Amino acid sequence: xxxxxxxxxxxxxxxxxxxxxxxxxxxxxxxxxxxxxxxxxxxxxxxxxxxxxxxxxxxxxxxxxxxxxxxxxxxxxxxxxxxxxxxxxxxxxxxxxxxxxxxxxxxxxxxxxxxxxxxxxxxxxxxxxxxxxxxxxxxxxxxxxxxxxxxxxxxxxxxxxxxxxxxxxxxxxxxxxxxxxxxxxxxxxxxxxxxxxxxxxxxxxxxxxxxxxxxxxxxxxxxxxxxxxxxxxxxxxxxxxxxxxxxxxxxxxxxxxxxxxxxxxxxxxxxxxxxxxxxxxxxxxxxxxxxxxxxxxxxxxxxxxxxxxxxxxxxxxxxxxxxxxxxxxxxxxxxxxxxxxxxxxxxxxxxxxxxxxxxxxxxxxxxxxxxxxxxxxxxxxxxxx
Amino acid sequence: xxxxxxxxxxxxxxxxxxxxxxxxxxxxxxxxxxxxxxxxxxxxxxxxxxxxxxxxxxxxxxxxxxxxxxxxxxxxxxxxxxxxxxxxxxxxxxxxxxxxxxxxxxxxxxxxxxxxxxxxxxxxxxxxxxxxxxxxxxxxxxxxxxxxxxxxxxxxxxxxxxxxxxxxxxxxxxxxxxxxxxxxxxxxxxxxxxxxxxxxxxxxxxxxxxxxxxxxxxxxxxxxxxxxxxxxxxxxxxxxxxxxxxxxxxxxxxxxxxxxxxxxxxxxxxxxxxxxxxxxxxxxxxxxxxxxxxxxxxxxxxxxxxxxxxxxxxxxxxxxxxxxxxxxxxxxxxxxxxxxxxxxxxxxxxxxxxxxxxxxxxxxxxxxxxxxxxxxxxxxxxxxx
Numbered sequence: 001x002x003x004x005x006x007x008x009x010x011x012x013x014x015x016x017x018x019x020x021x022x023x024x025x026x027x028x029x030x031x032x033x034x035x036x037x038x039x040x041x042x043x044x045x046x047x048x049x050x051x052x053x054x055x056x057x058x059x060x061x062x063x064x065x066x067x068x069x070x071x072x073x074x075x076x077x078x079x080x081x082x083x084x085x086x087x088x089x090x091x092x093x094x095x096x097x098x099x100x101x102x103x104x105x106x107x108x109x110x111x112x113x114x115x116x117x118x119x120x121x122x123x124x125x126x127x128x129x130x131x132x133x134x135x136x137x138x139x140x141x142x143x144x145x146x147x148x149x150x151x152x153x154x155x156x157x158x159x160x161x162x163x164x165x166x167x168x169x170x171x172x173x174x175x176x177x178x179x180x181x182x183x184x185x186x187x188x189x190x191x192x193x194x195x196x197x198x199x200x201x202x203x204x205x206x207x208x209x210x211x212x213x214x215x216x217x218x219x220x221x222x223x224x225x226x227x228x229x230x231x232x233x234x235x236x237x238x239x240x241x242x243x244x245x246x247x248x249x250x251x252x253x254x255x256x257x258x259x260x261x262x263x264x265x266x267x268x269x270x271x272x273x274x275x276x277x278x279x280x281x282x283x284x285x286x287x288x289x290x291x292x293x294x295x296x297x298x299x300x301x302x303x304x305x306x307x308x309x310x311x312x313x314x315x316x317x318x319x320x321x322x323x324x325x326x327x328x329x330x331x332x333x334x335x336x337x338x339x340x341x342x343x344x345x346x347x348x349x350x351x352x353x354x355x356x357x358x359x360x361x362x363x364x365x366x367x368x369x370x371x372x373x374x375x376x377x378x379x380x381x382x383x384x385x
Numbered sequence: 386x387x388x389x390x391x392x393x394x395x396x397x398x399x400x401x402x403x404x405x406x407x408x409x410x411x412x413x414x415x416x417x418x419x420x421x422x423x424x425x426x427x428x429x430x431x432x433x434x435x436x437x438x439x440x441x442x443x444x445x446x447x448x449x450x451x452x453x454x455x456x457x458x459x460x461x462x463x464x465x466x467x468x469x470x471x472x473x474x475x476x477x478x479x480x481x482x483x484x485x486x487x488x489x490x491x492x493x494x495x496x497x498x499x500x501x502x503x504x505x506x507x508x509x510x511x512x513x514x515x516x517x518x519x520x521x522x523x524x525x526x527x528x529x530x531x532x533x534x535x536x537x538x539x540x541x542x543x544x545x546x547x548x549x550x551x552x553x554x555x556x557x558x559x560x561x562x563x564x565x566x567x568x569x570x571x572x573x574x575x576x577x578x579x580x581x582x583x584x585x586x587x588x589x590x591x592x593x594x595x596x597x598x599x600x601x602x603x604x605x606x607x608x609x610x611x612x613x614x615x616x617x618x619x620x621x622x623x624x625x626x627x628x629x630x631x632x633x634x635x636x637x638x639x640x641x642x643x644x645x646x647x648x649x650x651x652x653x654x655x656x657x658x659x660x661x662x663x664x665x666x667x668x669x670x671x672x673x674x675x676x677x678x679x680x681x682x683x684x685x686x687x688x689x690x691x692x693x694x695x696x697x698x699x700x701x702x703x704x705x706x707x708x709x710x711x712x713x714x715x716x717x718x719x720x721x722x723x724x725x726x727x728x729x730x731x732x733x734x735x736x737x738x739x740x741x742x743x744x745x746x747x748x749x750x751x752x753x754x755x756x757x758x759x760x761x762x763x764x765x766x767x768x769x770x
Binding site for chain 1: 386388389390391392393406410413414415416417418419432433434435436438591675684689690691692693695697713714715716717718719720723724726727730731732733734735736737738745
C-alpha cells in the first residue's frame with residue numbers, strides 16, 4: 001500500500017483516448033503527473049493535457065520500454081497490446097504494469113476469458129471454439145440461429161463481432177474474422193435478454209470496492225445511455241455485483257474493471273464482456289458516485305486506499321454524445337445542457353468528429369430514474385457534434 | 386453567449402499555480418485546451434498539465450502578446466500584472482482578457498477599490514490614504530491603535546500588510562511598504578470582528594450565480610480552514626451574498642470573484658478584500674457545490690451559461706494542507722484521509738515543499754459542521770508535506 005505521493009510521481013497511460021483523459025484528470029487531482037503513449041498520428045485527447053507524450057507502435061517492445069522507463073507505474077486504456085508484450089515491457093523496463101500482464105492474459109483472449117470465469121463459477125453465455133464448417137453448423141443446431149461469431153482477440157463496440165443467421169452467413173463471417181487464417185473464433189449463443197447490466201469493480205492490495213449495478217442501453221451494439229441504479233429488482237443488482245467481484249478475484253485484478261451482463265427472461269445473469277480498464281458504462285460515476293471509476297482506477301493502480309462508490313443521488317442517467325457530423329469537432333447547442341442544475345457535460349477534446357464516434361457525454365442526477373433519463377435525452381437532443 | 390465548444394479552443398492562464406491548475410481541470414472537462422504563462426524558473430503546477438506552456442515576464446508586453454496570440458481567451462490567476470499592461474496586451478493581441486482590464490483597474494489599487502465599493506453602497510473597513518507622518522498619527526488617534534498599513538498595490542496572504550501599534554511602528558512600516566518612495570499606502574482601522582466570511586460570485590453576459598457564505602478560519606493571516614455554510618445566522622449569510630453580488634456589479638465583473646468580509650461584534654458586515662479570480666475560500670466548492678468556483682470560472686470567462694452553486698451536503702469543511710518541511714515535496718501519511726467516505730484530497734503537484742506553503746487541501750462533506758470540521762482536522766493532523 002502506498003501511503004504518500006512524492007513530487008514527480010508519473011503515471012503512464014498506454015493509449016490516449018477519453019478513458020485515459022478522464023483518468024488523467026483524477027491523477028492530476030492527486031498531484032500526480034501523466035505520461036502518455038499513443039499509436040496514432042493525429043493528436044489524441046490526453047496529448048493536449050501533458051507535456052509528456054510520445055508516439056510509437058503498440059507492437060514495438062523498444063518504443064514501449066523507452067516509454068515505461070520514464071514512468072513509475074503504467075496502466076492501460078484499451079486491450080490492443082498483447083499480454084506477452086506487456087510482460088516483456090514490464091520485465092525490461094522494471095516499471096510495474098497494472099492490471100498485470102498475468103491478469104490481462106486471462107481476459108485478452110475470449111476463449112480463455114470464458115474458461116477462466118466459468119471455472120470460477122460465473123455463468124457465461126453458451127459458447128464454443130469454432131475450428132470447422134461442421135462446428136458452425138452444429139452450434140447453430142444446438143443453440144439456434146441467429147448466433148454470434150467473435151474473434152477471440154480484439155473486439156470493441158461491436159467490431160470483431162458478427163451476427164450470423166444462416167450457415168452461409170456463418171461461413172462468410174468465419175472467414176471475415178480471420179478464422180481461415182488461424183485466428184481463434186468462438187461462437188456465442190444469442191441470449192434473449194431483457195436488460196444489459198454493468199458493474200465496475202476497483203481492487204488492489206488495500207481491498208476492493210464495487211459500484212452500483214447499472215443498465216446500459218444499446219443501439220446497434222453501441223452504448224447510447226447508462227442508467228443507475230439499474231431498473232431491475234434489487235436481487236438482480238446484488239447478484240451482478242457479486243459476480244463482478246468474483247470475476248475480478250478470478251483474475252487477481254489490480255485496477256478498475258468493468259463487467260457487462262445479460263439479464264435473461266428467466267432472471268438469470270450471464271457474464272457477457274469484461275474490460276480491464278475504465279469503461280463507458282462507468283462514466284456516470286464521475287458525478288453519480290462519491291469516487292468515480294477514474295479516481296478509483298488511479299487509486300487502485302498506485303496502491304492507494306480505494307474511494308467510496310455510493311450514489312450521490314437516487315437516480316443517474318448518462319447519455320453518450322456521438323458524432324453527428326464528420327467535421328472538425330464542434331460541440332454545438334449545449335446551452336440547455338449546461339444551464340441545467342445537476343447536469344454535467346464532458347467533452348473529450350477530440351479534434352475530428354465522425355458520425356457515431358464517441359465525442360462527449362452528459363450526466364444528469366435526479367430523484368426518479370425514468371424522469372431523469374427522459375430529461376437527459378431532451379436536454380441533449382439538439383446537441384450536434 | 387457562447388453556445389458551442391469548437392475543437393482546439395484554447396484558454397490561456399496568466400500564472401501557473403494551484404488556482405490555474407484547478408481551473409484547468411475544469412477546462413479539460415469541457416474539451417478546452419489550456420495554455421499557461423509562467424514567470425518562474427521552477428516548474429509550476431499547471432506546467433505538468435499541458436504541452437502549451439511558455440515562460441516570460443509579467444512586465445514584458447512582448448512576452449505577453451506572443452502568449453495571448455496563441456489563445457482564444459485569457460484569464461488571470463493572480464493580481465501581479467497591472468491593468469495597464471493587461472489593456473495593452475488585449476489591444477495588441479486581439480485576444481479578450483477576463484476579468485477585463487477595466488474591471489481589474491477598479492480593484493488592483495486598494496484605494497480605488499475601497500472608493501469604488503463605497504460608492505456602490507458597500508460598507509468597507511474605515512480607511513485613509515496616508516501621505517505624511519501626521520496622517521499616520523491622526524489615523525491612530527481617530528480609529529485607535531493598533532491599525533493596519535497596506536500597500537495599495539500587491540498584497541497576498543498578509544504580505545504587503547503591517548499591523549502598527551505605535552506611531553514609531555507606523556513610521557517604520559510606512560517606509561518598509563514603500564510610502565517614502567511614493568507608493569500609495571492606506572491605513573485601515575482594526576475591526577474587532579467575530580468571524581471572517583467569504584462569498585464567491587461568478588458573472589458573465591448570461592447572468593450571475595452566488596455561492597453560499599462560508600467562514601474562513603485564519604491563523605497568522607493564513608487561511609487554515611474554510612467552513613460552509615458559515616456558522617452565523619442566515620441574515621448575515623444573505624447580507625454577505627447581497628454585498629458580494631453588488632460588488633461584482635460595481636466593477637462589471639466577468640469571471641469568478643471572491644469577497645472577504647468581517648462580521649463585527651454588532652452584526653455589521655464590512656467588505657475587507659476582493660479577488661478577481663478563484664480563491665482559497667472557494668476550494669471547498671469542488672465537491673461541496675454542484676458546480677465549483679473553478680468550473681464557473683471557466684464557464685464565465687468563456688461566455689457559457691453558469692452552473693448551479695447549491696451545497697451538496699449540509700456541512701462542508703476544507704483544510705489547507707501547508708508545507709510542514711522544506712524538501713522535495715512528498716505528501717505523506719495520507720491513508721486516513723483517502724480512506725474516508727466523502728473525504729477528498731487535492732494535491733497541487735508543486736515540486737518543492739516549504740514550511741507554510743500551500744501544497745494541498747482536504748475537503749470533507751458531512752451533516753454537522755462542528756463534527757465535520759473536527760473530523761477533517763483529525764484526518765489531516767498527521768499529514769506531512
